[in-house]
Amino acid sequence: MTQIAKKYQTTSNAIFLLNPEAVNGISENQVLLIPSSGNTMLQHEVLAKETLYGISKKYNIAIEQLYNLNPGLRENGLQIGQLLNLSKKTETPKKNSCCYKYFN
Structure with missing residues (x-):
């Protein structure tokens, strides 16, 4: 997940917020929502x-x-x-x- 987060200039935690099912791992062909850089937390x-x-x-x-x-x-x-x-x-x-x- 860290590599995906780095690629899209976000954090793993931000990705997990949009994709709680990914906390335990992701599978092949799974689609993840990636937050835009304009979102703030x-x-x-x-x-x-x-x-x-x-x-x-x-x-x-x-x-x-x-x-x-x-x-x-x-x-x-x-x-x-x-x-x-x-x-x-x-x-x-x-x-x-x-x-x-x-x-x-």
């Missing part, structure tokens, strides 16, 4: 002693939505220095988003 850097509850209250966002916006968060928990996605602006493809078909 609101993020939060996790500090020591912060909790999901505290972050959710600070930004008025449901904990479940934090899980949905951040693949692996439920399984791995918060890590100091981690960037959490707080917005879902890239979840809705824009007209200038493109698709990438994966071939093995």
